[in-house]
Each structure stands twice: as structure tokens, then as C-alpha cells.
Amino acid sequence: DGGITQSPKYLFRKEGQNVTLSCEQNLNHDAMYWYRQDPGQGLRLIYYSQIVNDFQKGDIAEGYSVSREKKESFPLTVTSAQKNPTAFYLCASSIDTGNTEAFFGQGTRLTVV
Amino acid sequence: SQQGEEDPQALSIQEGENATMNCSYKTSINNLQWYRQNSGRGLVHLILIRSNEREKHSGRLRVTLDTSKKSSSLLITASRAADTASYFCATDAARGQFYFGTGTSLTVIP
Numbered sequence: 001d002g003g004i005t006q007s008p009k010y011l012f013r014k015e016g017q018n019v020t021l022s023c024e025q026n027l028n029h030d031a032m033y034w035y036r037q038d039p040g041q042g043l044r045l046i047y048y049s050q051i052v053n054d055f056q057k058g059d060i061a062e063g064y065s066v067s068r069e070k071k072e073s074f075p076l077t078v079t080s081a082q083k084n085p086t087a088f089y090l091c092a093s094s095i096d097t098g099n100t101e102a103f104f105g106q107g108t109r110l111t112v113v
Numbered sequence: 114s115q116q117g118e119e120d121p122q123a124l125s126i127q128e129g130e131n132a133t134m135n136c137s138y139k140t141s142i143n144n145l146q147w148y149r150q151n152s153g154r155g156l157v158h159l160i161l162i163r164s165n166e167r168e169k170h171s172g173r174l175r176v177t178l179d180t181s182k183k184s185s186s187l188l189i190t191a192s193r194a195a196d197t198a199s200y201f202c203a204t205d206a207a208r209g210q211f212y213f214g215t216g217t218s219l220t221v222i223p
Contacts, residue, residue, distance in 0.1 A: 006155075033210065042201060042215040043156075058210065090155055092211075101146060102203075102211055104155030 006105035023091035032074035117214035125220040132189040134217040136202030
């Protein structure tokens with residue numbers, strides 16, 4: 001099946017630890033995105049990548065880092081510098097940026113304990 | 114931010130009724146999209162309308178776009194309990210990424 005896969009579904013982190021969220025797609029899409037969603041809120045863009053080895057900051061990039069070494073993969077690291085990391089994280093991909101539909105993964109719920 | 118705003122924030126209707134939700138945005142766009150999110154899940158694309166289109170249909174969905182007012186509406190006709198979800202509009206931005214609104218939470222009562 002073609003699609004976009006996020007793992008894990010649930011993640012618990014101790015304060016001060018870095019954690020990495022996985023996002024893999026087999027849709028051959030050039031563009032990939034990371035969003036954060038807080039309870040009852042909309043989606044806020046963290047980072048996006050239009051092509052391999054290139055990525056851009058979104059509105060709330062502080063405390064996060066990404067890499068795009070392969071077309072299929074766009075992992076997100078939540079660093080200890082992110083002061084309020086508990087949230088629902090959504091990864092998406094699209095054929096290119098902006099003018100086509102985005103396909104979303106099922107999300108990772110990160111909780112700081 | 115170019116993030117849109119949906120209105121109302123929450124909507125509760127009886128099964129069989131129509132549901133209308135609105136989206137307003139701030140700057141010029143190339144297209145506007147509507148997505149649906151079931152609780153705790155990812156978003157699913159519903160429909161895309163380009164800036165030179167005024168209305169688009171897909172099944173029970175009808176989307177309108179008024180670029181002069183920077184607004185769009187999503188109409189779901191003959192609603193079903195399975196339509197219960199949050200609905201988001203998304204606009205493209207100059208750098209090519211998507212910006213999402215704050216969402217409308219729709220509850221369809223059987």
C-alpha cells in the first residue's frame with residue numbers, strides 16, 4: 001500500500017531528553033511537512049522540505065530539527081530546547097509544494113513526563 | 114502568518130440536515146483546500162478549489178470561493194453521523210507550504 005507512515009503512535013519523553021519522530025512515505029513525493037497540533041487547535045507548521053537535502057523553517061521551528069537525506073524520509077527531532085513539547089505531531093507529503101493535496105500520516109502523540 | 118480562520122468553531126446538527134462552515138484568510142492565494150480530521154487521526158483531503166474557480170462539487174460536498182472577500186465555505190448536504198469530525202481549510206503560501214485554519218468541529222447527531 002502507498003502512503004505515509006509515522007512512528008511511534010505514542011511517545012513519552014522525560015524532560016531534558018531529545019526524541020526523534022519518524023516519517024516515511026512511499027508516494028514518491030518531493031515535498032514533506034511537519035505540523036504540531038495542540039488540543040482543540042489548528043495545525044502549526046514546524047518545518048517543511050521541498051526536495052532532498054533542503055528544508056525550511058516554518059512558524060514554530062525553535063526547539064526542533066529535521067533532516068532530509070532521503071526522498072522517502074523526513075525525521076523530526078524534538079530537542080530539550082523545546083519548552084512545551086507535549087502535542088500531537090503530524091507529518092504530511094505532497095507531490096510538490098502548495099498546489100496539490102497533502103497526504104497525512106496518522107500522527108505521533110508526544111507526552112513529556 | 115497566513116493562517117485561516119474557520120467559523121463557527123463548533124457546529125452541532127441533526128442527521129439529514131446540511132452543515133455549512135466558513136473559512137477566511139488573509140493574503141492572496143493560488144488555491145484553497147478543505148481537509149477532514151477524525152479525532153486523534155491524521156487529516157484527509159476533501160477538495161481543492163483554485164483561485165480562478167468560484168464553486169466546486171464533490172459528492173455531498175460543495176465548496177465556494179470568494180477571492181474578493183478572501184473567504185470560502187464548505188457545505189455538507191444530507192449529513193450523516195459518520196461526518197462527525199473536525200474540518201480545516203488550508204491555503205498555499207508564497208514559499209509553497211500549506212497553512213491551516215483553526216478548524217470547525219462538526220457533530221452530527223443520529
